[in-house]
Amino acid sequence: MAGAPGGLKRILPLRTAVSTSAGLASAAVNFLAAVEVAQLAAGRWAWVAIAVAGLLIVGAASNFAELSGMYPTSAAIRVWMGRALGDQVARVGSLVYASTVLLVMGADAFVLAKAFSQAVPGIPGMAVVAVLLGVISAANLRGIRIAGWIQDLNALALLATLVVFSALVLWHHPLAAPAAAAGPATGGFWQAVAVGVFIYVGFEWVTPLAEEFRDARAIPRGMLIALGVVALAFALFTAAIEALSPGAGALGQSLAPQLWVGREAMGGVGYWWMMAMTLTTAGTTFNGGLATASRFVYALARERTLPRSWARLNQHLVPGRALIGLTVLALAIAVVVVATARYQFLVNTGAAVESFMYAVSALLVIRLRRKEATRLRPYRAWGGTWAIAGFGVVYLFLGFGALTTGPSAVPWPLVVMGGLIGAALGYVRWGVPHLGAVRERTWGEPS
């Protein structure tokens, strides 16, 4: 619909779609997720699990591409769910979905703290996290955004590092050939695929940028290329872990496996290079998370789903309260995770939320094809209704797999996710109507 005539001066190229999608998927916690995959998938099959997760994710990417093409808006999932499933469901879904940003930030904080504690034992890792979060939050409050190209550069540097370092490790420590007819334990393998989904989490957060691309095909193409690059980098990294520590035995106990891989690849230089990559990757996760989430909170407050004071802007036109609130929340999650070392439940909860959201994307495509059959679709998701529904069911199973995976007898991911959905449902059911009372007044009339 929009943008038929003329051109726009400020538009983004395909390269930015690739680097943004890959960058959003490349969190520091992916290192630990890769180790978890290696443990679940019986070592040498881990890279296969990551590749299978990647192939499944391509189906979800195809769904997101169709939806984004129909409605290229930064409100993305909020709009698509609203049109297909109604406003209330869209509000609950958006709130739960947005919470994964905080989960990823908390998990990245943990990775950074542990890596720093290992590299520089004299300085508490949590202090580094607090300082980094504070600096990034303060910069955002002043309207200073880390330039997109810096984030993009960091993502590409990280993925290139993983490919090169992992290849060097595999060169020096070749993977043992699998025994004839040996395969992974089926249950563990599919749990590994479920956790493997987490490695790609965030690739679809490029869709809210759809308004900034002139070519509607940039988003689908960018997502697919990014998924391929991320799959290659982390499959190699997982294979390197397996080569160094079969079954992720010894490495499974490490909370900074990337430092080990860095040392094995290039000695001291590799170790400190990997430490620097961990720091900058966590930093870009914090920055991207705060910038995205604060804007999301602003939008929700503007529509009265959240208190309108959260939409208040400071003199730099930044939603300051939202930003500070999110920083405090992220810091609190980080403190709890670092203190308890229970990062795995964040990984699994994040993987579950995303898997369910991918299942929802299948439902949205099917519903909107029926409800809005004549709407222009610059890109159509692969397959007919049954194929898309089939992928949706697989994502559902993967989501449940992630929820029930973990060493604890208590399925904490299930508890956390149930709590998130319950809180969002209750809030939208009972909290939002009170805020909505303000909205009933005719907008624009003198107050």
Place this chain on the structure above:
Amino acid sequence: MMREMEPPSNSESDLAAVLRAFCAACNQNPKLVAMNRDWERLVAILSPEGDRHWIRCQAGRLSWQPDEGGREPDLEVEAPRAILEAVFAGRMAPTDPYNRGDLLVRGQADDLLRLDIITLMVWGE
């Protein structure tokens, strides 16, 4: 907060009149003029019914333009005519049609936020 709108002339469409009044409202708001001092943009306002209008922001002041003057726009706002009229006349918050997918914007995210803030400052909560 602006409440006085210029009466539309009989020779122009309702949407053009609404946009002219919107520009006038913005220009009467000193905070907005100060805020937009360095924001030079050309905004295209489009509708599926075939409306084509342009609003130019220069030196903090907004002006309605009947054509783009040979320039490429920085931002495009597209929605059915009724929604555009309601939003720019202050009868509807832009967030509502935006979140329903009825109002689409194309351009830089920061410009999009600025446009939202402008309507908020002109029409209030």
